[in-house]
Amino acid sequence: MTHETTLAGYRRADGDPEHLYPEYKSTRLRALDKPLAIQPHTLSEITGPAYGHGKVRELDHDLTRQHEGEPLGERIIVTGRVLDGDGRPVRNSLVEVWQANASGRYVHSGDRHPAPLDPNFTGAGRCLTDGDGRYKFVTVKPGAYPWGNHENAWRPAHIHFSLFGEAFATRLITQMYFPGDPLFEHDPIFQSVRDPKARHRLVSTFDLETTEPEWALGYTFDIILRGRESTPFERPHE
Amino acid sequence: MSMEPTPSQTIGPFFHYALFTEDLSELVAPGHPDAIRVEGKIFDGAGDIVPDAMVEIWQANAAGRYNHPEDDREDVPLDENFLGFGRAPTDENGSFSFLTVKPGAVPGPDGSLQGPHILVSVFARGVLKRLATRIYFPDEEEANEHDPVLASVGDPDLRSTLVARSEGGAFRFDIHLRGEKQTVFFDV
Numbered sequence: 001m002t003h004e005t006t007l008a009g010y011r012r013a014d015g016d017p018e019h020l021y022p023e024y025k026s027t028r029l030r031a032l033d034k035p036l037a038i039q040p041h042t043l044s045e046i047t048g049p050a051y052g053h054g055k056v057r058e059l060d061h062d063l064t065r066q067h068e069g070e071p072l073g074e075r076i077i078v079t080g081r082v083l084d085g086d087g088r089p090v091r092n093s094l095v096e097v098w099q100a101n102a103s104g105r106y107v108h109s110g111d112r113h114p115a116p117l118d119p120n121f122t123g124a125g126r127c128l129t130d131g132d133g134r135y136k137f138v139t140v141k142p143g144a145y146p147w148g149n150h151e152n153a154w155r156p157a158h159i160h161f162s163l164f165g166e167a168f169a170t171r172l173i174t175q176m177y178f179p180g181d182p183l184f185e186h187d188p189i190f191q192s193v194r195d196p197k198a199r200h201r202l203v204s205t206f207d208l209e210t211t212e213p214e215w216a217l218g219y220t221f222d223i224i225l226r227g228r229e230s231t232p233f234e235r236p237h238e
Numbered sequence: 239m240s241m242e243p244t245p246s247q248t249i250g251p252f253f254h255y256a257l258f259t260e261d262l263s264e265l266v267a268p269g270h271p272d273a274i275r276v277e278g279k280i281f282d283g284a285g286d287i288v289p290d291a292m293v294e295i296w297q298a299n300a301a302g303r304y305n306h307p308e309d310d311r312e313d314v315p316l317d318e319n320f321l322g323f324g325r326a327p328t329d330e331n332g333s334f335s336f337l338t339v340k341p342g343a344v345p346g347p348d349g350s351l352q353g354p355h356i357l358v359s360v361f362a363r364g365v366l367k368r369l370a371t372r373i374y375f376p377d378e379e380e381a382n383e384h385d386p387v388l389a390s391v392g393d394p395d396l397r398s399t400l401v402a403r404s405e406g407g408a409f410r411f412d413i414h415l416r417g418e419k420q421t422v423f424f425d426v
């Protein structure tokens with residue numbers, strides 16, 4: 001059986017950090033030190049898991065309603081679209097998020113920051129993108145938190161995002177930041193993205209349209225996954 | 239319209255409570271007749287274990303078909319119940335483990351056939367972007383010899399970092415992030 005020549009690989013991402021960024025201490029022993037092996041994309045890389053379907057419950061996207069009471073902090077709405085590199089919506093795809101509470105503390109046994117836990121906030125959410133590639137979370141604004149990277153090191157407020165896209169090649173884990181954070185210039189994780197334009201793509205936008213009167217500030221954050229090569233490679237046949 | 243991708247950032251150390259709300263380390267039920275165990279440890283450049291990583295795998299089913307619309311080869315059976323995706327954390331010993339089936343061979347570029355393999359993503363604190371590698375099988379010498387991706391890794395010592403070892407009834411695949419023994423990672 002022979003197929004048409006229709007498979008196309010994915011464009012390599014520009015703007016990602018290098019593996020080694022010594023100012024971020026943990027990269028010193030964990031960054032690879034041999035060059036990446038170059039390979040063509042095969043059927044293995046242009047396919048990928050459609051994970052999460054049927055797993056997402058109705059309130060998983062609302063991090064303020066997962067407990068008896070309401071969490072402390074500034075209630076916010078975070079929404080945006082997941083798009084491929086050609087601006088097409090990535091539909092019906094799992095978005096997972098996690099974050100610290102308003103005090104800057106994670107519900108994680110490894111978090112030693114002496115800031116209070118909030119019994120009404122876990123800080124984990126997920127949803128599937130809709131037909132326009134749109135996701136939406138209701139949450140509270142996470143606090144900044146200290147970490148041991150260097151003297152007086154603080155992470156700017158951020159929400160961790162995990163995305164699949166349509167293929168193994170498009171898997172992305174990233175962090176969303178809030179506009180105008182004074183900690184940006186002091187944070188080696190944010191600064192590990194060296195190109196200022198690329199760095200800017202990690203920062204959400206305050207949006208009055210998304211803001212709901214008397215209730216919650218709105219932020220928008222579009223996520224762009226890698227686009228498809230325009231030149232197909234030969235479709236495997238047997 | 240071409241748009242620039244959102245850059246990658248580290249997964250950080252505090253993801254477990256969000257990303258492991260269910261056990262995704264068993265791709266097949268424990269009693270499955272063809273179940274195999276794939277396990278290993280992750281080490282850093284000092285040879286110390288990495289106890290706070292997340293490992294994900296993606297693979298074809300035993301017949302060699304991916305559960306994905308791009309793989310529309312109707313002559314190869316699709317198993318709707320086999321998603322082909324797994325996710326596991328490393329534990330306090332730096333170990334991860336999956337229960338799955340051995341994937342069948344899948345087509346490669348230019349009419350070639352790829353040896354049975356599992357794609358792997360590694361995320362961890364101190365890892366700024368996903369590390370991608372492949373697990374090949376030690377009992378597939380002939381298929382491995384003709385595999386175009388393995389062949390593209392010229393140095394046999396490097397190539398050997400991509401092949402699991404048979405150990406105690408399991409396939410053992412250790413991952414070294416850095417240093418002499420560094421695993422080959424691909425520019426996916």
Ligand SMILES: [Fe+3]
Pocket residue numbers: 100155158160250252
């Ligand atoms: Fe964080």
